[in-house]
Amino acid sequence: MRLLHWLPGRLLSAIIVLLGASILIFAAVRSLPGDFAQIVLGPLSNEEQREQLRQSFGFDRSLPEQYLLWLGNAARGDFGLSLASQQPVLDELASRLPVTALLAGMAMLVTIAIGIPLGVYAGTHASTGRGSAAARIVSTIGISFPEFVLGCLVVFLFSRFDLGLSVGAFTSPTTDFGRGVVSLLLPALVLSVFCVAATARTTRDAVIGVLVEPHIAASVARGEPKGFIIRHHVLRNALIPVLTLTATITAYLLGGAVIVERVFNVPGIGSYLVLALDRRDYTVIQAGVLLATAVFVIASLLIDVLTGLVDPRVSVAKKGRGA
Amino acid sequence: MSAILDIQDVTVEYSTGGTIVRALDGASLAVRAGETVGLVGESGSGKSTLGSLVGRLLPGNARYPEGRVFVDGHDVLQLGVKELRTLRREQLGFIPQDPISALDPTMRIGRQLELALRGLPNDRAALVGHLERVRMREPERVLRLFPHEISGGMAQRIVIAMTMARSPRILIADEPTAALDSNVRSEVTKLVFGLARDAGTTVLWLSHDLRSVGRWCGRVAVMYAGRVVEDGPAEQVLGSPTHPYTVALAAADPAGVQPGERIETSSVDVAALAASFRDEEEVVAR
Numbered sequence: 001m002r003l004l005h006w007l008p009g010r011l012l013s014a015i016i017v018l019l020g021a022s023i024l025i026f027a028a029v030r031s032l033p034g035d036f037a038q039i040v041l042g043p044l045s046n047e048e049q050r051e052q053l054r055q056s057f058g059f060d061r062s063l064p065e066q067y068l069l070w071l072g073n074a075a076r077g078d079f080g081l082s083l084a085s086q087q088p089v090l091d092e093l094a095s096r097l098p099v100t101a102l103l104a105g106m107a108m109l110v111t112i113a114i115g116i117p118l119g120v121y122a123g124t125h126a127s128t129g130r131g132s133a134a135a136r137i138v139s140t141i142g143i144s145f146p147e148f149v150l151g152c153l154v155v156f157l158f159s160r161f162d163l164g165l166s167v168g169a170f171t172s173p174t175t176d177f178g179r180g181v182v183s184l185l186l187p188a189l190v191l192s193v194f195c196v197a198a199t200a201r202t203t204r205d206a207v208i209g210v211l212v213e214p215h216i217a218a219s220v221a222r223g224e225p226k227g228f229i230i231r232h233h234v235l236r237n238a239l240i241p242v243l244t245l246t247a248t249i250t251a252y253l254l255g256g257a258v259i260v261e262r263v264f265n266v267p268g269i270g271s272y273l274v275l276a277l278d279r280r281d282y283t284v285i286q287a288g289v290l291l292a293t294a295v296f297v298i299a300s301l302l303i304d305v306l307t308g309l310v311d312p313r314v315s316v317a318k319k320g321r322g323a
Numbered sequence: 324m325s326a327i328l329d330i331q332d333v334t335v336e337y338s339t340g341g342t343i344v345r346a347l348d349g350a351s352l353a354v355r356a357g358e359t360v361g362l363v364g365e366s367g368s369g370k371s372t373l374g375s376l377v378g379r380l381l382p383g384n385a386r387y388p389e390g391r392v393f394v395d396g397h398d399v400l401q402l403g404v405k406e407l408r409t410l411r412r413e414q415l416g417f418i419p420q421d422p423i424s425a426l427d428p429t430m431r432i433g434r435q436l437e438l439a440l441r442g443l444p445n446d447r448a449a450l451v452g453h454l455e456r457v458r459m460r461e462p463e464r465v466l467r468l469f470p471h472e473i474s475g476g477m478a479q480r481i482v483i484a485m486t487m488a489r490s491p492r493i494l495i496a497d498e499p500t501a502a503l504d505s506n507v508r509s510e511v512t513k514l515v516f517g518l519a520r521d522a523g524t525t526v527l528w529l530s531h532d533l534r535s536v537g538r539w540c541g542r543v544a545v546m547y548a549g550r551v552v553e554d555g556p557a558e559q560v561l562g563s564p565t566h567p568y569t570v571a572l573a574a575a576d577p578a579g580v581q582p583g584e585r586i587e588t589s590s591v592d593v594a595a596l597a598a599s600f601r602d603e604e605e606v607v608a609r
Contacts, residue, residue: 218417221417237428311428
């Protein structure tokens with residue numbers, strides 16, 4: 001199996017990326033202006049009270065010491081207590097994770113289900129002018145529309161007029177999955193608009209690129225029907241750049257979720273992180289951003305494996321570089 | 324005996340960014356069933372366009388303002404999409420210059436062969452049989468490989484196997500050995516002509532390797548500036564050429580020169596010679 005030749009090296013580099021990210025996250029969070037003790041205890045507290053609070057949370061130790069302590073605990077799954085709520089960070093994040101995972105999952109599903117067919121259609125009909133121009137305009141609008149604008153527009157329309165779906169009324173997917181999905185439908189659609197447009201554009205370009213390859217010309221010369229050629233020879237080859245884009249989309253979904261959750265008032269990880277930032281809740285911010293990084297690193301790893309399965313040349317190149 | 328391939332006075336133009344390039348300028352060629360025709364000429368003379376024209380495989384920006392092409396009585400330029408597909412599938416076979424890029428890079432050889440042989444027996448044993456016909460070593464192993472794992476010579480054998488499996492009436496090979504190492508060239512050439520002879524396939528062999536054309540083709544047609552300027556039995560065309568372009572081409576062929584002899588660099592004058600010939604022609608036309 002070719003995969004086994006490069007997978008260990010790729011795993012190692014994923015761990016190094018995570019470690020590096022953890023240092024960056026720790027440093028970035030600690031360089032935020034504003035003092036936690038000041039915010040928690042309020043302006044009326046005296047220096048003695050603040051000092052006591054800092055000591056109880058270990059803020060009096062040196063930064064490298066704090067980092068190593070945090071990393072050691074994090075490796076064991078202990079992200080500490082939320083400074084604001086005094087609850088274990090892991091529990092706080094775990095209770096919100098299903099919401100964000102469902103939101104991102106739904107957006108990804110919409111992206112794949114609409115973006116790829118749209119791109120394949122636009123790519124295979126690129127020579128017929130009108131269809132391709134329409135696809136280009138739609139994808140340009142989709143790519144350039146920020147989700148907070150679109151989100152606010154949707155919130156306005158659906159709260160002003162009775163359009164069947166309500167905004168603001170949220171059901172947790174852990175209590176009622178079906179209603180949870182329905183209540184996340186609008187946020188997921190808003191979140192997916194950019195991804196659908198980007199996927200459609202990339203798929204279209206990939207299909208056009210594959211169509212001019214000599215092996216497609218060879219199939220045409222063998223008298224194969226168009227549908228047959230697209231099914232067997234175009235789709236798989238065009239999938240390679242689209243898979244690469246999927247890694248970027250994963251990162252985008254994580255970031256976009258923060259904004260969309262905020263706009264639609266969805267109690268997921270994104271809105272929780274924004275709240276934690278407001279409160280200078282270091283432990284929550286650190287754990288949340290590290291979680292997002294881990295999701296992205298794992299997603300990239302999975303996509304690399306998938307790309308290796310779709311394109312036999314990739315794994316060979318990786319193996320060569322590793323050796 | 325009537326011609327299986329009849330190209331009548333065809334003009335082909337490509338429109339690229341506002342300018343029109345004429346690739347064929349009244350080219351004619353009639354080939355009888357079973358003939359082996361070598362089509363020679365320098366790059367840009369229109370031989371590839373002529374070869375692709377037989378299957379109407381020219382790019383989308385090609386126009387056919389004049390002329391007709393008949394394959395076994397079918398008017399190729401007027402056929403509907405379905406009929407054209409059937410014609411390509413059942414009557415024509417193409418072998419391209421670069422065999423590796425003619426194979427799908429993401430698919431194992433076995434699967435590609437299987438797809439290409441749709442409608443024919445395409446089980447494992449049949450696939451192995453087709454590879455054995457093109458003298459592939461270890462056919463079982465090759466079926467499991469991807470195109471990037473095989474050599475150019477192997478890839479060309481696979482493409483030949485794919486093409487010849489359907490026993491086409493006409494085989495169009497566009498410089499099929501140009502991308503191969505010199506030591507496999509003659510082997511592949513021999514293979515193609517052997518399989519074509521066994522199947523009774525008519526061969527249109529596009530090349531600028533005059534020596535192999537002289538050796539394997541019964542007839543030679545010379546193209547220059549979008550036309551067939553000389554056409555006849557191989558030994559006559561190559562041995563005592565009449566068109567100035569053919570004269571220059573034959574003289575510049577390094578294969579025809581004795582070792583140690585200086586090659587006549589008349590190829591420099593090819594354009595001038597041919598231009599003068601065309602001028603004469605135009606004067607005659609007036």
